[in-house]
Amino acid sequence: MQVFSTFENSVFLEMALAELEKKGIQQEKIFAVPLDNRSDERKLFDTLHHSDGTSLIDIGMALATAFAVIAASIGFELAWGPIYWGLIGAAVGFIVGVAIRFFIEKVIKKRNRKLKGKQSEVILIVECEEIKAELVENILWEHYAIGVAKVK
Known part of the structure; x- marks a missing residue:
């Protein structure tokens, strides 16, 4: 079974990895992928299909x-x-x-018109037995995962 989760790049991710290793998940079964977040500036003018909530009129x-x-x-x-x-x-x-x-x-304002809220920076994939999936999921949620999903 695979457990997917997203995290901000913070100390909580490192703590989750350390706790997973303490609970018997081998380091080779844990895969972390850093994401490239949007770096270009958001558009000031809205389009027909996208609006950022800022009105110029x-x-x-x-x-x-x-x-x-x-x-x-x-x-x-x-x-x-x-x-x-x-x-x-x-x-x-x-x-x-x-x-x-x-x-x-x-x-x-001179602000970068970024997305509001938390942004995922790392995808964490943990491969484990089905009996440990609930434990892994709880550990990830305890360490402030943004989202968690399980796949058989």
């Missing part, structure tokens, strides 16, 4: 509404009237809002 929509109301109110006294000035105000507010949000995301 949220501030733009709010400012478009505010600028449209203010410009339409002032437009009653101007030559083009409230409708044109309301539309001009909405366009200016939207552009200003998107520019602010883009500036915040690209310049101020």
